[in-house]
Amino acid sequence: MEVEAEVLSAYIQDQSQFVLVDARTVEEFEAGHIDGASNLPLGDFDEMSEHLTLKRDEVVLVYCKSGTRAKKLANKLSAADYKRVRVIPSHQLKFIDGEVIFASLE
Template sequence: MNVINKCRTLSVFLVILLAFSQTVFADNKQTNEATVNKHIAEREIEEVDLSLLQKYMKDHSVLALIDARTAKEFNAGHISGAVNIPFNQLDDFYKRLPSEQSTSILVYCKSGRRAQKLVNLLMEKGYTDVKAIPGKQLNYQEDKVGFLNVD
């Protein structure tokens, strides 16, 4: 009887320990994600050369332009020629990406944060020439999005 009680006590202890460890690891994962998001938000996204943006406006084939915002935001207005691939749905929209992984790709969103996240994901998938356009280089109007200082 004494051994049975010890086994029950040990079993209860292990169940409690397992539940506690899952809570700790879940909290740690959320903390890590928050740290990454904060780092992306705080890091200055390097401006894209205006001449490249001007070339794109004249000829959309010079690079691939991806809008990392939601479908609702995209449908409300986007840059001409852009393809909508929400940053958190890359796997669902993978077929919209250029097949050649060396293709120049520019990614934008309103602030640059989602764009930078998508850039990181694309680089993990093997794309080599991917940059985010910082929000300060974009002009958002009621139903249009465009590049600032580009004719």
């Protein structure tokens, strides 16, 4: 379910191909997140799931700091019939002074 480095590289070059979702809390998201990401905290999924604007067939890339919440959220999205959900592995991200950036994909 993890996104491959090549697919992540494509995202970085053309963000219109994917929807980026941050699974962290609202407070963590507000402290810093990847540009263009939407916040869907894992803990809020059940109450927010009926109001999601995601299309069930679009590619959804989910991330968090360690990967644990992202994997759990990705499983919930998949169970809710979202077909193309992938997790960005934590080693492909850097969390520096409240900022979240993509790590080198080389």
